[in-house]
Amino acid sequence: MTPSSAEDPNRADLGKDPKRVSGMFDEVARGYDRTNTVLSLGNDQLWRVATTRAVAPRKGQRILDLAAGTGASSVSIARSGAEVVAADFSPGMIAEGRRRHTGIPNLSFTEADATALPFADAEFDAVTMSFGLRNVNDPKKALRELLRVTKPGGRLVVCEFSHPPSPSFNGLYRFYNDRILPVVAKTVSSNAEAYDYLNESIKDWPDQATLSSWIRDAGWTDVAYRNLSFGIVALHRARKPAR
Template sequence: MFDRVAAKYDRTNNVLSVGNAPLWRVATTKAVDPKPGQRILDVAAGTGTSSASLARSGASVVAADFSPGMIDVGRRRQAHVPNLVFVEADATKLPFDDASFDAVTISFGLRNVNEPKQALAEFFRVTKPGGRVVICEFSTPSVPFVRFGYNAYQRYVMPPLVRLSSSNDTAYDYLNESINAWPDQRTLAAWIRGAGYVDVAWRNLTMGVVALHRAAKPVPPGE
């Protein structure tokens, strides 16, 4: 499915988010707080738009995605970024050594993983002690009238926008289904804590349409 939408994926995201996608990307990059010399893993990186934003800090960024089509588009579009590499990878079975990244991040991809808790366990495994995880994902608006308006947007406005902007509008039928089936902020925080992370926190973006979760991998005693 993602191979089929790769060509116009970024444009469609900008249209469907009503211009909010770049703002969410900025918030995520700030939360990751990449530094020169650090190694960052961006999972479900798609065409690497978020990965390139992280790489501008001087950090070494690995953009991992399950879709060969997304990676192919990403490698072409981000060819000018020297400290960014693309790797085809399954989020539930990452091809990286233990404790090999200073930070792991995923934006709008965790809900697309068949076993999200297994993915979180893999994120924890490859995060260095003291490192961090940042997850940006659609969530549950906390205010009733915002939930009502968001549901109406998904039902009546999003379908025609998809037909206008996407390279494969039928693939986006899955989008609303996956968003509506995804757990709320508190539940995701519990999953992250269950994977082993500590200091789990989140903040809502766009009144809870999106939530940004953050956590750290504890440092073993004596290290």
């Protein structure tokens, strides 16, 4: 535990205690989407479009958007006419999502722990998780849970921060995260320490190939990924084996 996490009970650290992480997201829920847009220089909207296209939602399908936050990605998926369940373990995020998106009939919000999902086996045609797997204290278990609730032949899409393969670009990216992001976060976020944790968790997260191996080991097939924004983010895709 870092000194700052000892002072603030909601300052998450790399131990990823669920209560701390949930409390941290509760604190930033109201301005979360705006802050992300500023800190990502608008790239978050491009990542959302790429994720929705990879999910390829269709009317009549049932889709789980895990770690949905306030539901920005869920709304994008729901525009297809699919029934979307936006799930998150932060009550603050869920409350903010419900407040913003109550008028969308095919979108519902529920609190859920990624390592013990409150859904039946083979319930969803597709499952997706954007920038949330990194915050789970047992991501491999979460990948197995996502497999459990997906129908045979169903799709997995995980959009997550990763590691740019170019050493020169990676150096620029690290400079931005270490020097510029903290200054901007103090200006635009209600909890700048949450974005200190963001930087720490990105550094600690495995690269594209390692996450692909985790997905494969969890039981998914047809595992592949492609880099977005020069590898700052990677979009991972897979399928549940058909019966």
